[in-house]
Amino acid sequence: MLTKKMEKALNEQIALEAYASWLYLAMASWCDQEGLEGSAAFMIRQSDEEMDHMKRLYSYITEMGGTAIVPGIKKPPTDFKNVVSMFQKVYDHEKKVTHSINELVALSSKEHDHSSFNFLQWYVEEQREEEALMRMIQDRIKLIGKGPQSLYYIDKEIQRINMEEIKKEQAPPAE
Numbered sequence: 001m002l003t004k005k006m007e008k009a010l011n012e013q014i015a016l017e018a019y020a021s022w023l024y025l026a027m028a029s030w031c032d033q034e035g036l037e038g039s040a041a042f043m044i045r046q047s048d049e050e051m052d053h054m055k056r057l058y059s060y061i062t063e064m065g066g067t068a069i070v071p072g073i074k075k076p077p078t079d080f081k082n083v084v085s086m087f088q089k090v091y092d093h094e095k096k097v098t099h100s101i102n103e104l105v106a107l108s109s110k111e112h113d114h115s116s117f118n119f120l121q122w123y124v125e126e127q128r129e130e131e132a133l134m135r136m137i138q139d140r141i142k143l144i145g146k147g148p149q150s151l152y153y154i155d156k157e158i159q160r161i162n163m164e165e166i167k168k169e170q171a172p173p174a175e
């Protein structure tokens with residue numbers, strides 16, 4: 001059984017994951033408008049992932065006898081300065097999510113809620129991977145630089161990274 005505090009905090013995390021999904025979908029739409037097809041595909045996949053993160057929390061709260069609250073989602077921005085600052089925003093958002101997960105883990109310890117503590121370890125690992133991925137994208141963008149065809153090369157690189165991520169998702173789990 002979840003304490004009221006834990007249930008509330010997990011529901012707040014549902015809202016944060018849902019917003020991430022909406023934000024990334026809005027970014028995908030902007031990328032499409034800009035002709036950045038590789039980046040659009042990457043952001044759609046990220047948006048789907050966030051929806052899964054949300055549903056995982058939903059199922060957990062329900063399984064624990066709590067009430068999962070489907071949140072109202074704030075409208076995300078629809079316009080972004082450029083692809084470089086858009087990916088910076090993604091990285092910043094992921095750091096915010098990591099902070100929130102860390103707070104949840106701390107709360108689960110404080111409440112002696114070992115079940116939630118264990119459940120949240122999946123998110124700890126996921127955030128480590130997400131931050132590493134977003135940092136790598138920042139590094140690649142810097143390496144490509146600001147030459148005349150840089151947007152083209154950035155988009156190709158994001159497309160390549162997206163394919164790698166899809167392959168990882170489809171790989172059978174390690175023994």
Ligand code: OFO
Pocket residue numbers: 017020049050053094097126127130
């Ligand atoms: Fe679920 O916040 Fe990103 O990964």
